[in-house]
Amino acid sequence: MDTKRKISALWKGVLLALLVSLCSAHLALADDWSLKDRNGAQYKLSEQKGKWVLVNFWAPWCPPCIAEMPGLDALQKQRKDLLVIGVAVMYGKTEEVTDVIRQHSISYPIVMGNEDIASDFGEMTGMPTSFLYSPAGKLVGHHYGPLTQNEVEQAIARKPAAAGLFTP
Template sequence: MLKRFLILLLAAPLIAHATPSGFSLTDMQGKTHTLAGHQGKWVLVNLWATWCAPCLGEMPELEALGKSRGDLVILGVAVDGQSPRRVAQFVEKLHVTYPVVAGDEELAKQFKPRGFPTSILYDPAGKPVLTKEGVITRKDIESALH
């Protein structure tokens, strides 16, 4: 059953739906990120879990994209309630340098995910313009950036 759900989730099309007009997330370095605080830049919130192989698989591509674009902020949110130390081990192993939040499912609920990974892209005015349930690619993101 879970396997079927994951397959359906990974095959899910690009979906745009309402997400929070604002958020406040504190990364593992103690820095608080708000949508308003990143006004003027594109913001990608990527919800992932340490047990989710597709989530971990998309992170190097997100890292490369984030490094190549000064107008894009990527925020990773680990949603499975792991300790910051455990999340940091995954982040370090994958050479991720964008901000990561060690969160839980309760924190993730504000973004209304139906599974993981889920990514929400906000335009420079803070409007959600793309929600992708399942693996997101650099091409998906770049096609939404204008």
């Protein structure tokens, strides 16, 4: 095989591997997941049928993450059709996470996450990152950056103003 054909075959292999990797990352987002919060309670997507589910990845050193927490907590308290699950990532000690939860009186479940849990949901380019699931258990999309209570409510109500908020 000549050099041009070897390079062409190599690039085809690289592109195929990239495509497979992207597809498998997307499939991980669509799969049923199970998360255990810091108190030992288990949350499985398939068991949340009939509820909207917002999985919010955050870090204790991230000011925008902490700024959005009161709004997410208010949503959790006000809406019986919504479950907010916070997943703490990129922390050094558990106390960093519990201090933030205590300081801001967060009542929604918090998972002590890690890179494996984060990678199950897909690539995250920044913090916070949120994934919204419909009451049918289907991924509506993900959002990079902080969210307000109003933005999440608009996305759930499927208001046109929120159409681009969560991207597939």
